[in-house]
Amino acid sequence: MTEASRSYASHADDFRSGRSSPSALLEVQLSLIGRREPDVRAFVCMDVQAARAEALLSDARWRDGKPLSPIDGMAIAVKDIIETARMPTGQGSPLWTGFETRRDSASVQALRDAGVIMLGKSTTTEFAATEMFASTTNPHDPARTPGGSSSGSAAAVGAGFVPLALGSQAVGSTIRPASYCGCVGYKPTYGALNRGGSYDYLSHSCVGLLGRTLEDCWLSARAIAQRVGGDPGHAGLLGPDQLPDARMPRRLVLLETDGWRKASLGARAALEAKAQQLRESGIEVATRHTSPAVRQFEEALGDEPIALAWAIIGWEFRWPLKGSIDRHASLISRSMLSHMADCASMTQEDYGRALARRNALRIAYADLMASFDAAITLSATGAAPVGFTATGHPGFNVPASLLGVPAISLPLLQDEGMPLGLQLIGTSGQDAELFGYANRLSIG
Amino acid sequence: MTEASRSYASHADDFRSGRSSPSALLEVQLSLIGRREPDVRAFVCMDVQAARAEALLSDARWRDGKPLSPIDGMAIAVKDIIETARMPTGQGSPLWTGFETRRDSASVQALRDAGVIMLGKSTTTEFAATEMFASTTNPHDPARTPGGSSSGSAAAVGAGFVPLALGSQAVGSTIRPASYCGCVGYKPTYGALNRGGSYDYLSHSCVGLLGRTLEDCWLSARAIAQRVGGDPGHAGLLGPDQLPDARMPRRLVLLETDGWRKASLGARAALEAKAQQLRESGIEVATRHTSPAVRQFEEALGDEPIALAWAIIGWEFRWPLKGSIDRHASLISRSMLSHMADCASMTQEDYGRALARRNALRIAYADLMASFDAAITLSATGAAPVGFTATGHPGFNVPASLLGVPAISLPLLQDEGMPLGLQLIGTSGQDAELFGYANRLSIG
Numbered sequence: 001m002t003e004a005s006r007s008y009a010s011h012a013d014d015f016r017s018g019r020s021s022p023s024a025l026l027e028v029q030l031s032l033i034g035r036r037e038p039d040v041r042a043f044v045c046m047d048v049q050a051a052r053a054e055a056l057l058s059d060a061r062w063r064d065g066k067p068l069s070p071i072d073g074m075a076i077a078v079k080d081i082i083e084t085a086r087m088p089t090g091q092g093s094p095l096w097t098g099f100e101t102r103r104d105s106a107s108v109q110a111l112r113d114a115g116v117i118m119l120g121k122s123t124t125t126e127f128a129a130t131e132m133f134a135s136t137t138n139p140h141d142p143a144r145t146p147g148g149s150s151s152g153s154a155a156a157v158g159a160g161f162v163p164l165a166l167g168s169q170a171v172g173s174t175i176r177p178a179s180y181c182g183c184v185g186y187k188p189t190y191g192a193l194n195r196g197g198s199y200d201y202l203s204h205s206c207v208g209l210l211g212r213t214l215e216d217c218w219l220s221a222r223a224i225a226q227r228v229g230g231d232p233g234h235a236g237l238l239g240p241d242q243l244p245d246a247r248m249p250r251r252l253v254l255l256e257t258d259g260w261r262k263a264s265l266g267a268r269a270a271l272e273a274k275a276q277q278l279r280e281s282g283i284e285v286a287t288r289h290t291s292p293a294v295r296q297f298e299e300a301l302g303d304e305p306i307a308l309a310w311a312i313i314g315w316e317f318r319w320p321l322k323g324s325i326d327r328h329a330s331l332i333s334r335s336m337l338s339h340m341a342d343c344a345s346m347t348q349e350d351y352g353r354a355l356a357r358r359n360a361l362r363i364a365y366a367d368l369m370a371s372f373d374a375a376i377t378l379s380a381t382g383a384a385p386v387g388f389t390a391t392g393h394p395g396f397n398v399p400a401s402l403l404g405v406p407a408i409s410l411p412l413l414q415d416e417g418m419p420l421g422l423q424l425i426g427t428s429g430q431d432a433e434l435f436g437y438a439n440r441l442s443i444g
Numbered sequence: 445m446t447e448a449s450r451s452y453a454s455h456a457d458d459f460r461s462g463r464s465s466p467s468a469l470l471e472v473q474l475s476l477i478g479r480r481e482p483d484v485r486a487f488v489c490m491d492v493q494a495a496r497a498e499a500l501l502s503d504a505r506w507r508d509g510k511p512l513s514p515i516d517g518m519a520i521a522v523k524d525i526i527e528t529a530r531m532p533t534g535q536g537s538p539l540w541t542g543f544e545t546r547r548d549s550a551s552v553q554a555l556r557d558a559g560v561i562m563l564g565k566s567t568t569t570e571f572a573a574t575e576m577f578a579s580t581t582n583p584h585d586p587a588r589t590p591g592g593s594s595s596g597s598a599a600a601v602g603a604g605f606v607p608l609a610l611g612s613q614a615v616g617s618t619i620r621p622a623s624y625c626g627c628v629g630y631k632p633t634y635g636a637l638n639r640g641g642s643y644d645y646l647s648h649s650c651v652g653l654l655g656r657t658l659e660d661c662w663l664s665a666r667a668i669a670q671r672v673g674g675d676p677g678h679a680g681l682l683g684p685d686q687l688p689d690a691r692m693p694r695r696l697v698l699l700e701t702d703g704w705r706k707a708s709l710g711a712r713a714a715l716e717a718k719a720q721q722l723r724e725s726g727i728e729v730a731t732r733h734t735s736p737a738v739r740q741f742e743e744a745l746g747d748e749p750i751a752l753a754w755a756i757i758g759w760e761f762r763w764p765l766k767g768s769i770d771r772h773a774s775l776i777s778r779s780m781l782s783h784m785a786d787c788a789s790m791t792q793e794d795y796g797r798a799l800a801r802r803n804a805l806r807i808a809y810a811d812l813m814a815s816f817d818a819a820i821t822l823s824a825t826g827a828a829p830v831g832f833t834a835t836g837h838p839g840f841n842v843p844a845s846l847l848g849v850p851a852i853s854l855p856l857l858q859d860e861g862m863p864l865g866l867q868l869i870g871t872s873g874q875d876a877e878l879f880g881y882a883n884r885l886s887i888g
Binding site for chain 1: 540546547556638640645647671672676679680760766792
C-alpha cells in the first residue's frame with residue numbers, strides 16, 4: 001500500500017505505539033502545502049498554530065490509548081460555506097469575505113468532538129453556485145480547473161495536503177471536483193448529514209466529503225452522524241463503525257444520463273471498458289440498450305435535469321440573494337445576477353410544479369432500483385477542462401442530486417492522462433450498502 | 445369598529461386619499477410606545493429614525509396609488525431570533541447579544557419587499573426555548589408574564605405598539621403568548637413560511653405571526669409566501685390575496701389534550717361555554733365523551749406530547765448548543781445546561797424512534813380529521829400566570845406543533861379578567877380553510 005492510498009485510520013497502531021503521531025503526519029502535510037500551495041491555492045485561510053497545538057493533544061490521547069475516534073488528530077480542510085468558530089466564512093463571495101459567524105457548523109462541531117483538526121478553509125465558487133473568484137488550480141495539471149463548487153476541498157485532497165475535506169453538493173459540487181482531482185467523493189442521501197451552520201439551504205443539498213480513501217470518508221461521515229445526526233427530521237446516516245465490508249454487486253444499471261452526449265470519447269471508452277470488466281467478473285450490467293426498464297427511466301430523466309435543478313435553485317436562492325442584490329449588486333457576479341433575473345418571474349405555483357416533477361423522478365428511480373443493487377456512470381464528462389472560465393459540465397452529477405440518493409466517485413478511470421471518477425449511485429438511505437459495493441469495486 | 449380592532453389593511457382608502465398615512469399611524473404607535481414601553485419592555489432595540497424615513501416613502505407610494513402590497517408601511521416588531529440586516533440578533537442569550545448577522549431573514553426580506561417597516565426587535569426567551577433574561581411584562585397586567593418564547597412580539601401587539609409581530613413556534617411559542625396578551629396568533633402548517641435566516645432549525649418549528657387582527661396575520665403570511673415561499677422543498681402557504689371569506693364549520697372536534705388536567709376552572713368553563721354556544725348555532729362539536737374516534741385519538745396523544753417534543757428538541761439542539769456549552773458554559777442558562785445534560789445520552793436510534801412516534805401521531809390525527817372541519821381547544825391553561833419565573837404551561841400548544849398542522853389563537857375568551865385564546869387547529873396545508881373558519885368564529 002502506497003502512502004498516498006493509506007487511510008488516516010490505518011495509522012492507528014503506529015499512533016498508539018509512538019512510531020508515528022498526528023503531529024508527525026501534520027508536519028508532512030504542512031511541508032507539502034509549503035511546497036505546492038503557491039501553485040494549487042486550495043486554501044482561503046489556515047490556522048497552523050492552532051492545528052499544531054491540537055495535534056499535540058491528539059498525540060497524547062493516542063499514546064494514552066484514549067483517542068476520541070478512529071480519526072482523532074486528522075487535519076482537514078473545510079469548504080468556505082461551512083461555518084467555523086475560529087476562522088471566517090466567506091462563501092466564495094466578496095460580499096462575505098472575512099465574515100465571522102462565531103460558531104462551528106454541525107459537521108465541524110461533531111468532527112472536533114471526534115478529535116479532528118480544522119486546518120483551514122478551502123475555496124469555493126460564489127455561494128457554492130456560480131463563478132470562481134479564487135484562483136485554485138488542479139493539483140494534477142495547473143492549467144486545468146479543479147472543478148467546483150468544492151474546488152479547494154478537492155484540490156487539497158488531490159494534492160495530498162489533507163486526507164479529507166468537507167464539501168457540499170446541490171448540483172455536482174462534490175462528485176465532479178472529486179473526479180477532476182483524483183479523490184474519492186461522497187454525496188450522502190439527502191438529509192443524512194446535518195447541514196446546520198452552513199450557508200447551504202437548498203432543498204436537495206448535502207454535506208459532501210472528499211477523501212484520499214473510502215475509509216476516511218466513511219469514518220468521517222459516521223463521526224458526524226453519530227454526534228449531530230442528519231438534517232432536522234432525519235435520523236441521519238446509519239451503518240457500521242468501520243468501513244462496510246467489500247460486497248460484490250450482482251446487478252448494476254449503467255446510466256448514460258444527459259451527461260453521455262457531452263462526454264469525451266476517452267471518458268466513454270473508459271466507462272465502457274470498466275463495464276466490460278465488471279461483466280467479465282460475473283456482474284450483470286444493464287443499460288438502456290439491453291433493458292426496457294432502464295430505457296424507460298433514461299427517457300423519463302431526459303435532458304431536463306439540469307434545467308429542473310437550476311429552476312429549483314433559482315427560486316430557493318431568492319432568499320437571501322434578492323436582499324443582497326438590492327443592497328450590494330456590485331459585489332454579486334454577473335452570472336448570478338443573470339440567473340436571478342431569469343428566475344425573478346417564478347411563482348410559488350411554478351416552484352411547486354418543479355418539486356412535483358422532481359418527486360416523480362424519485363419515484364421512477366426507486367421503481368427501477370428495486371431490481372438492481374446500484375447504478376454506475378461517469379463522475380464527469382471527461383478530464384478536468386483546461387482553463388478557469390468554468391468548473392465543468394454537471395450532466396452526470398445532477399441526477400443523484402435531484403433524486404436525493406447517495407453517490408460515490410471512485411478515482412478508478414482516466415481521460416487525457418488525468419483522473420476520472422467512476423460514479424456509483426445507490427438508493428435513498430442505503431449509503432452503507434453503496435460503500436460496501438464501492439469497497440469491492442475499488443479492489444478491482 | 446374600534447381603532448384597536450381595525451386591521452392595518454383597513455386604512456388603505458384613507459392612505460390613498462391622504463386622510464391618514466403610514467407615517468401618521470407610526471407616530472401613534474411611537475407615542476404609545478413612549479408612554480408604555482418603560483413598563484412593558486417588549487423591545488430589545490428599535491430603529492425609529494429608519495422607520496420614520498421608510499414610512500415617508502410608504503406615504504408617497506400610497507398617495508401615488510402604488511403601494512407595494514396591502515400592508516405597505518405597516519411598522520412591525522421582529523422576534524430576536526430572526527435576522528435583520530440593520531439590527532443585531534441576540535437570540536435572547538447573553539452569548540449573542542448585539543451580534544450582527546448582516547442579512548435579513550427570508551420573512552423580513554419578503555415583508556420589506558412588501559413595504560413593511562421593521563420598527564424593532566422583540567424580546568424572547570434564551571434561544572427561544574428556556575429562561576427569560578429580558579424583563580418583558582404582560583401589557584394587560586404588569587405583574588404577569590407575557591408568555592414565551594415570542595414574549596416581546598405578543599406584548600408589543602397586545603399593548604398596541606404594533607399591529608403585527610413576527611414570532612416562531614416549536615412548542616407553544618406563538619399560540620400561548622398570543623393567548624396571554626390578547627392577540628391573534630397564527631402558527632402555520634410546518635414548512636409553509638420560509639424560516640431561512642432565523643436561529644430556528646427544529647424539525648417542527650415555524651415562523652409564527654402575532655397580530656391585532658386575523659386579516660393582518662393572513663396578509664402578512666401571504667406576503668411572505670408569495671415572495672420567498674415556504675421552507676426549502678415546500679411550495680409555501682397558498683390561498684387568496686385577501687383574508688379568506690368567513691365560513692361556518694359544520695363539524696368540530698373539541699380536543700382536551702394533556703392541557704385539560706392543568707387548565708384552570710375558569711378556562712375550562714370558558715371553553716365549555718364557547719362549545720355550547722357553537723352547538724346552539726348548529727355546529728356539531730364532538731368530544732372524547734361523545735365520539736369514540738375522538739376518544740381514540742385523545743388516548744393516542746395521551747400525556748406524552750411534551751416529553752416527546754422535548755426529546756426531539758434535546759437532540760436537535762445538540763448543534764449548536766454543545767459547541768457553545770464547551771466554550772461558554774457560563775453564558776448558558778442553568779435550565780438549558782440541565783436539559784442538554786439530560787439529552788446527552790440520546791442516540792441517533794433514540795431520535796429516530798421519537799420521529800417515528802411523532803409520525804404515528806400525525807397519521808392518527810389525519811385519520812380523525814378526515815371527518816371534521818377543524819378542532820378547537822384552549823390556547824393556554826388559563827390566564828397568564830402571575831410572576832416571571834416561567835412562561836406558562838404548553839399542554840394545549842404541543843399537539844399542533846408536533847403534528848405540524850396550522851393553529852390560530854383567537855382572543856375570544858377570558859380567565860381571571862385576563863385574555864384567553866380559543867385555539868382552532870386545522871389539517872396540514874389547509875391554512876386558508878382554517879382562516880375561513882376563524883373569520884366566521886371571530887364574528888361571534
